Amino acid sequence: MSTTxxxxxxxIRRASLEELRKIGIEPYPAAEYKTNxxxxxxxxxxxxxxxxxxxxxLAGRIMSRRIxxxxxxxxxxxxxxxxxxxxxxDDVCPGEDKTMYNTVFKRLLDIGDIIGVKxxxxxxxxxxxxxxxxxxxxxxxxxxxxxxVKEKDGVQYDxxxxxxxxxxxxxxxxxxxxxxxxxxxxxxxxxQSMRELFNSRGYLEVETPILQPIPGGATARPxxxxxxxxxxxLYLRIANELYLKRLIVGGYEGVYExxxxxxxxxxxxxxxxxxxxxxxxxxxxxxxxxxxxxxxxIKKAALDLHGxxxxxxxxxxxxxxxxxxxxSMLDSIKENTGTDISGMTEEELIRVCDDLDVPxxxxxGKGKLIDAIFSEKCEHSLVQPTFIIDYxxxxxxxxxxxxxxxxxxxxxxxxINCKEIANAYSELNDPVDQMKRFQEQLRLSEKGDDxxxxxxxxxVRALEYGMPPTSGMGMGIDRLTMLxxxxxxxxxxxxxxxxKPAERQKPKSERFRKEFIESGIPxxxxxxxxxxxxxxxxxxxxxxxxxxxxxxxxxxxKKNKLDLPGLSPETVAAWLQE
Numbered sequence: 023m024s025t026t027x028x029x030x031x032x033x034i035r036r037a038s039l040e041e042l043r044k045i046g047i048e049p050y051p052a053a054e055y056k057t058n059x060x061x062x063x064x065x066x067x068x069x070x071x072x073x074x075x076x077x078x079x080l081a082g083r084i085m086s087r088r089i090x091x092x093x094x095x096x097x098x099x100x101x102x103x104x105x106x107x108x109x110x111x112d113d114v115c116p117g118e119d120k121t122m123y124n125t126v127f128k129r130l131l132d133i134g135d136i137i138g139v140k141x142x143x144x145x146x147x148x149x150x151x152x153x154x155x156x157x158x159x160x161x162x163x164x165x166x167x168x169x170x171v172k173e174k175d176g177v178q179y180d181x182x183x184x185x186x187x188x189x190x191x192x193x194x195x196x197x198x199x200x201x202x203x204x205x206x207x208x209x210x211x212x213x214q215s216m217r218e219l220f221n222s223r224g225y226l227e228v229e230t231p232i233l234q235p236i237p238g239g240a241t242a243r244p245x246x247x248x249x250x251x252x253x254x255x256l257y258l259r260i261a262n263e264l265y266l267k268r269l270i271v272g273g274y275e276g277v278y279e280x281x282x283x284x285x286x287x288x289x290x291x292x293x294x295x296x297x298x299x300x301x302x303x304x305x306x307x308x309x310x311x312x313x314x315x316x317x318x319x320i321k322k323a324a325l326d327l328h329g330x331x332x333x334x335x336x337x338x339x340x341x342x343x344x345x346x347x348x349x350s351m352l353d354s355i356k357e358n359t360g361t362d363i364s365g366m367t368e369e370e371l372i373r374v375c376d377d378l379d380v381p382x383x384x385x386x387g388k389g390k391l392i393d394a395i396f397s398e399k400c401e402h403s404l405v406q407p408t409f410i411i412d413y414x415x416x417x418x419x420x421x422x423x424x425x426x427x428x429x430x431x432x433x434x435x436x437x438i439n440c441k442e443i444a445n446a447y448s449e450l451n452d453p454v455d456q457m458k459r460f461q462e463q464l465r466l467s468e469k470g471d472d473x474x475x476x477x478x479x480x481x482v483r484a485l486e487y488g489m490p491p492t493s494g495m496g497m498g499i500d501r502l503t504m505l506x507x508x509x510x511x512x513x514x515x516x517x518x519x520x521x522k523p524a525e526r527q528k529p530k531s532e533r534f535r536k537e538f539i540e541s542g543i544p545x546x547x548x549x550x551x552x553x554x555x556x557x558x559x560x561x562x563x564x565x566x567x568x569x570x571x572x573x574x575x576x577x578x579x580k581k582n583k584l585d586l587p588g589l590s591p592e593t594v595a596a597w598l599q600e
Contacts, residue, residue, distance in 0.1 A: 031167045038130040039163050045121060049163035055138045057081050062102035068143050068151050075143035078153060080105075081161060083197065084135050089128055098139065098153075103200070106152040107139055113156050126160070134164030134197075169198055189513050189521055202514075208327055209503045209515055213280060215326040216300060216319055225276030225302065230265035232258060232282065238478045239263030239420070241463075242285040245295075258284035263420065263494065264481045266303045267449060271489045278302035280499065290585045291511045292441060295520050298499040307493040309432045309448040313409055316436055316444050316495060317344035320407070320502075327506055335439055335508050338405060346407040346436070351396055354410055358400045363392065365429070371395075381576035381588040387466050389416030398588050404437035419459040419475055421447040443502055446495035453485035538562075543597055546586055550578045568595035 028036070042049050059078045068075050082100035092111040097104050111123040131137070141156040169182045182188065188195040188202075196203050217227070235254065237244035239261030249256050262281045269277045280300050289295060304312070324331045324342045331343040349357070356362050361374055371391040375382045380398045382391055392414050404410075412424060413433040421431035432448035450456050460482070463475040503515040513519040538548050541559050554574055556562045565571050569591035579586050 029167075032165060035132055035163070035165045035167070038132070039165065042126070042130055042160065042163065045125065047126065047160055049160055051159070051161060055081055055159065055161055057138070060102040061098070061100050061105035064105060064143055064153070065103070065151055070145055077140075078143060079138065079140045080153070081136065081138035083164075084131065084133055084137060086133065087131075092123075094127065095152075098137070099197075106146075106150055107141075107155050108146070108152050109155045109158065113141075113154070114158060122158070127158070131160070132164060132167070134166070134168045135160070136162035136164070168194065185511075185513065189519050190524065192517055205503075205507045205509060205515060206517065208507050209499070211327055212323050212503055212506060213300075213499065215323045217280075219319060219322055220276075220278050220302065223276065225278050225304070226274055228266070228269060228277050228279050230259075230262045230279060230281070234259050236476045236478045236480075238476060238481065239265075240283075240285075241419075241475055243287055245284050245286045260285050261299075261496070262301055263303075263496070264478055266301055267489060267492065267494065268481065268484045270303050270305050270492050271484045271487055275306070276302070276304040288584060289520060291513075292501060292504075292585060294500065294512050294516060297512075299496050300499055301494065301496040303449070303492055303494040305490040305492050308491065309411070309434055309446055309493050312446045312493040312495050313346075313348070313411075313434055314344075316446065316497070317346055317407075319497070320344075320436075320438075320443075323502070323506060333506065333508075335505060336510065338439065340406060340439060340505075342407060342438075346409055348409040348411055348434075350412040350430075351392070351410050351414070352412070352430075354400045355392075355395055358403060359395070363395070379588060379590040381573070381580065383573070383577060383580075385466075385469055387416055387469070389414060389418075393417055401437065401440050404440050407436065407438045409434045409436055416462075418447065419463050420450055420456075422450045422452075423455070438505055441501055441505075442498070443505065444495055444497040446493060449489070449492040449494050451485060451489040451492065453482050456485055457482050541597070547575065547589075550575055550584070550586075554578060563598055565598055568592075568598055 039049055057080050059075065059080050061080065061082070064075055064078070064080075080098070080100055082098040082105075084096050085099045085104060086097040088095045094109050096107050096109065098107050109123065109127060111120055114127070115121070115123050138159040138161050139153060139155045139157070141154045144152060144154055146152050182195070182198055188199070220227070233247070233249070233256045235256060237257035237260045239259075240263070242260040244260050245258040247256050247258065248254070259281070260283055262279055262283070266277050266279060278300065280298060282296060283299050284296050286295060287293065304315075307315075320342050321331055321344055324333060332339060332341050334340075352362070352364050359378060361378070363371060363374060366374065366388075368388050368391065371388060372382065374380075375391060375395060378395065378399060380395050382394055386394065396410075400410075411434040412427060412430045413421070413435075415421075415423065415429060415431050418431040418433045421433045424430040424432050434446050435442050436444040436446075450459070457477075460475065460477040464477060500512050500515050503509070504512060507515065509515050535545070535548055537559050538551070539545055541562075543551070543559075543562070551562065572589045572591045572594040575589050575594070578584075579588070
């Protein structure tokens with residue numbers, strides 16, 4: 023392999039690799055290395071009085087070294103944490119040949135290398151629990167130097183915080199930032215907590231297709247692929263709802279799935295095109311029962327994770343102890359805007375959007391207009407857990423009509439910290455009504471709504487065989503993990519978040535961004551403006567119709583699901599005048 027493009031350190035490490043092989047040490051051995059203890063176990067249970075842990079074998083990565091002549095200290099990190107090791111030349115090399123210490127440990131090993139050690143535990147004069155090494159084995163040679171992160175008494179110094187590096191090279195992030203490993207352990211704990219609850223009720227965990235002939239169960243833009251053998255288009259699922267309800271038709275009383283869903287839409291701090299959702303469907307229940315059950319799920323997860331229901335998220339204290347506030351969508355809009363939109367026509371809703379400076383476009387029907395008003399004017403106030411209930415029919419094509427409120431459906435969404443965490447219905451089980459709802463979605467599609475649902479004839483056929491009264495709920499695992507681990511970005515709770523390919527990224531000019539900011543353009547709108555072709559302040563100032571630019575930016579925001587406030591023509595006009 024050519025070393026032309028390698029750094030000096032990388033070249034030195036490759037030379038050490040070859041030297042190890044020359045003296046008969048395989049840097050990547052195939053044999054099992056049997057350990058009998060973890061670093062954390064030693065720290066928690068060692069007692070000098072008991073003189074325990076006198077024959078330990080553990081393996082890990084060298085994270086620091088202090089070479090001191092015939093004896094040295096190093097810090098070893100395994101999956102549970104770090105522990106100090108003490109290596110003395112005459113212990114690891116009892117005979118005349120001192121190669122393992124003088125050459126291998128002192129010269130050919132580096133920070134980042136993986137070794138196994140055998141020895142006994144003692145406490146140094148400085149009071150630190152340490153493994154006195156009697157023998158060590160090279161288990162893996164690191165050819166790239168790790169970023170240097172100093173740690174003392176569990177506190178990190180010079181930590182790597184660059185998100186670009188952390189997300190693209192998550193493996194390095196996990197090595198050098200132990201708190202990141204902890205976030206993902208907690209993510210698994212959350213899923214286990216939910217699974218324990220569902221299994222204790224006798225509900226069945228199932229798997230449903232990811233490749234689907236019709237992308238149903240949600241209003242979203244799908245990814246499309248092609249099946250060569252069948253010569254048909256297939257879609258990556260946007261939801262697993264319709265398949266799970268088919269299983270309720272088939273006779274199961276309760277089914278659930280932790281599923282990967284895919285939506286070909288924008289990315290921001292709370293959206294990734296590939297995400298994890300839990301969906302559960304229980305026969306003979308309604309949305310009132312499901313609200314109480316959702317409270318139970320959230321409370322149990324918080325207790326299992328933190329031992330309490332009060333959590334801190336950023337600078338907010340959020341109380342997850344039930345019961346949660348319940349308010350209808352229309353009442354929430356009235357409470358936040360002073361406008362009662364009950365019974366309004368599409369034209370009247372458009373006028374309300376104009377009056378409230380809510381972005382909208384001609385493809386939006388009544389449902390999306392109402393949802394736009396709610397998103398812009400209400401969501402910001404929903405910090406504490408709140409059930410938004412009784413959605414208009416137009417926003418809920420798979421939901422049963424409200425038993426006592428005409429024009430509304432039995433649906434709720436749970437909001438916590440201003441974000442939707444769960445979505446649930448009293449499921450529509452009338453096949454005739456369901457077909458009418460699908461046909462209305464088709465009308466919206468013809469109007470230009472590329473997120474409208476497809477008609478799923480087979481699902482209607484399943485309902486025609488009869489589905490019992492059922493309530494279903496979907497909960498975003500990524501957002502719930504963000505909430506319970508105090509993470510502000512969805513990328514911090516996904517091991518490998520979707521990123522633009524590094525080689526295709528255009529370098530951003532700091533001077534260019536500075537000019538926009540100095541011209542009064544909010545920084546969060548610079549990238550959307552650039553995407554629309556405004557690559558200079560001069561080009562932006564030449565715009566003659568601020569209203570059109572506001573619509574274009576709002577359209578870009580909607581299409582890419584950006585977490586930004588809506589823009590009014592007046593705001594954009596002010597940018598152009600500054």
